[in-house]
Every structure is written in structure tokens, then in C-alpha cells.
Amino acid sequence: MNNRVTIGSMYPLPGRPADVRTSSSGPSILRTSESQFEQVLQQQQLQLIFSQHAVQRIQQRGIEMPPETMTKLANAVDQAASKGAVDSLIVMPDVALIVNVPNRTVVTAMDHTQLSNTVFTQIDSAVILH
Known part of the structure; x- marks a missing residue:
């Protein structure tokens, strides 16, 4: 049995x-x-993930992020990732963002008025979109 x-x-x-x-x-x-x-x-x-700091800057500076901009941003992050970037400056016509590429996290954002005479440190790449 x-x-x-x-x-x-x-x-x-x-x-x-x-x-x-x-x-x-x-x-x-x-x-x-x-x-x-x-x-x-x-x-x-x-x-993409937006850090709390980035969300605060976007709100304070009145930056608009329509779906087209988000799509361009995601494509730019993909391009940076394909080149092995870690911290990338992504410059668009109306906004510049610093993104941690491996985590796909937007660290900070600034509008075009704050781009002049600005020094960006601790980045290893830049993606410029027009």
C-alpha cells in the first residue's frame, strides 16, 4: 500500500x-x-522617475512636461544608456534636466532662463535635443 x-x-x-x-x-x-x-x-x-527635488523644481519654475516632451526625454535617456552614461545633462529647447541614467531618475530640472552662465558638474555626458 x-x-x-x-x-x-x-x-x-x-x-x-x-x-x-x-x-x-x-x-x-x-x-x-x-x-x-x-x-x-x-x-x-x-x-522615468522624478525625484522629490526635481518635482519641486518643476513646480517652482513652472516647467510644463507634456507627453511629447516626456517621450523625447525617455528617448534621450535611452540614447545615453546605450553609450554607458551614468549622470547625463539633457538639454531641450525649453528645459534642461540632469538624469541618473541607470536608475532612470530625473534629479533636477531648470528652464531656459536659468541655462545661461551655468556650470554643470558631476555629469559624464550631455544629450542636446532641438
Whole structure:
């Protein structure tokens, strides 16, 4: 008499990440939740994060960040990342931002009036967009 019980085989748990289905060819694992996880992960990796300091500067200086600007900024960060940049100055027609590229975090922002006679330190790259 075999009274051996294998954990998880007697009562399958609902909502498991991968459902095991038995067919004539044997058990197969559906990986739909893994592909959904990868999609969510990729979307999260493409998003930019604004530090509290950057948010304060954007609000204080009345800088507008419409979706087109955000798209250009994300593309600029991607370009900087492809070159191995760590801290990058991204200059656009109306705004300049310092971004920590590996973390995809905007550290600070300034409008075009504050760009003249300004020295930027502790950056290793610059992306200039027009």
C-alpha cells in the first residue's frame, strides 16, 4: 500500500503562476503569466522617475512636461544608456534636466532662463535635443 502524498499534486492551488495541465503527451506548463510579468517589467523599466527635488523644481519654475516632451526625454535617456552614461545633462529647447541614467531618475530640472552662465558638474555626458 502506497500512502505517499506529494505536496501540491493532490489539491492544486487556484491562481498559481503557472497552471499544470495533463494531456496524453504528459504534463505541460502554461507560461502566460511569465510573459505578462515580462511585459509589465519592460513597461516599468521604460518609465522615468522624478525625484522629490526635481518635482519641486518643476513646480517652482513652472516647467510644463507634456507627453511629447516626456517621450523625447525617455528617448534621450535611452540614447545615453546605450553609450554607458551614468549622470547625463539633457538639454531641450525649453528645459534642461540632469538624469541618473541607470536608475532612470530625473534629479533636477531648470528652464531656459536659468541655462545661461551655468556650470554643470558631476555629469559624464550631455544629450542636446532641438
